[in-house]
Amino acid sequence: GIQVEQSPPDLILQEGANSTLRCNFSDSVNNLQWFHQNPWGQLINLFYIPSGTKQNGRLSATTVATERYSLLYISSSQTTDSGVYFCAVLPLYTGANSKLTFGKGITLSVRP
Amino acid sequence: NAGVMQNPRHLVRRRGQEARLRCSPMKGHSHVYWYRQLPEEGLKFMVYLQKENIIDESGMPKERFSAEFPKEGPSILRIQQVVRGDSAAYFCASSLGSTPYEQYFGPGTRLTVT
Numbered sequence: 001g002i003q004v005e006q007s008p009p010d011l012i013l014q015e016g017a018n019s020t021l022r023c024n025f026s027d028s029v030n031n032l033q034w035f036h037q038n039p040w041g042q043l044i045n046l047f048y049i050p051s052g053t054k055q056n057g058r059l060s061a062t063t064v065a066t067e068r069y070s071l072l073y074i075s076s077s078q079t080t081d082s083g084v085y086f087c088a089v090l091p092l093y094t095g096a097n098s099k100l101t102f103g104k105g106i107t108l109s110v111r112p
Numbered sequence: 113n114a115g116v117m118q119n120p121r122h123l124v125r126r127r128g129q130e131a132r133l134r135c136s137p138m139k140g141h142s143h144v145y146w147y148r149q150l151p152e153e154g155l156k157f158m159v160y161l162q163k164e165n166i167i168d169e170s171g172m173p174k175e176r177f178s179a180e181f182p183k184e185g186p187s188i189l190r191i192q193q194v195v196r197g198d199s200a201a202y203f204c205a206s207s208l209g210s211t212p213y214e215q216y217f218g219p220g221t222r223l224t225v226t
Contacts, residue, residue: 030212041201041220048214086155090211098145098210099157099168 002027002091006103013077013110021072021106023087031090032063033100034072038083046072046085077110084108114139116206116218124224125194133189133221137206144187145215146179149201161187167210194225 003026013019023032034046047054047061049070054061058077063070074081084107088100117136125131137144146158148171160168161181172179176194181187191198201222205215 031214033214035217041222043203043217043220045214045216050212088155098143098160098207098213098215099171100145100147100205100215101157102147102155104154 002029002089002101004087004089004101004103006085006087006106008106009104010107011109013108015077015079015110015112017077017110018073018075019077019108021074021085021108023070023072023089023103025068025070025087025089027068028092029065029068029089030092031100032070033088034061034070035086035088036081036083037086037105043086074108077108079110079112082108082110116204116216118202118204118218118221120221121219122222122224124226126226127195128193131191131194131198131223133191133202133204133223135187135189135204135206135218137187137204138216141206141208141216143207143210143213144181145205145207146187146189147203147205147217149203149220151200155203158189191223194223196225199223199225 005024036044049063051065058075060073084105086105088102149155157171159179176192178190201220203220204218207213207215
């Protein structure tokens with residue numbers, strides 16, 4: 001099946017710093033989503049971005065489908081950005097199968 | 113608009129009991145997915161359902177686990193005779209359609225088996 005690799009596995013930032021989180025995938029996809037799992041365990045939808053660029057406040061994401069990677073940018077980080085960031089993909093040739101495959105996540109700690 | 117709702121948020125069961133997890137999809141969504149997050153194993157797909165149909169259950173353990181999404185009411189994930197290894201966070205997601213629609217996740221149910 002499709003492989004999803006996220007890097008770096010851990011990231012520590014000082015409040016106010018910027019960061020880039022990366023997601024590589026091994027096959028063509030027709031769905032890619034980024035999630036934030038907060039310290040309470042809730043999964044928050046950040047972006048649905050199978051291709052192109054989107055922005056939402058201090059967060060933005062870019063997916064280059066032809067090169068099989070996606071980037072999540074966090075600018076002016078805040079302590080509330082702490083948690084685990086997941087990338088999840090759906091391979092292109094899945095028919096009726098809609099199961100997302102998740103990466104292992106990137107643990108972000110933002111220090112005040 | 114209400115998002116995906118799951119209840120209970122926390123569930124404690126003793127070994128051998130049954131656990132029932134409920135998921136109400138977003139309004140207008142008829143596709144439901146269940147995922148499980150085991151410690152050290154990450155998030156894994158379990159089952160994909162549409163109203164009254166199981167579309168893909170390739171991620172469900174063969175025994176003790178079942179899921180349904182009836183014509184009326186929430187989707188139910190049922191675990192019979194729970195064991196300690198079933199302790200995990202169970203997430204439900206819903207979407208407007210199948211591939212390639214965005215999946216919206218609920219807050220999860222944390223199951224602890226004592």
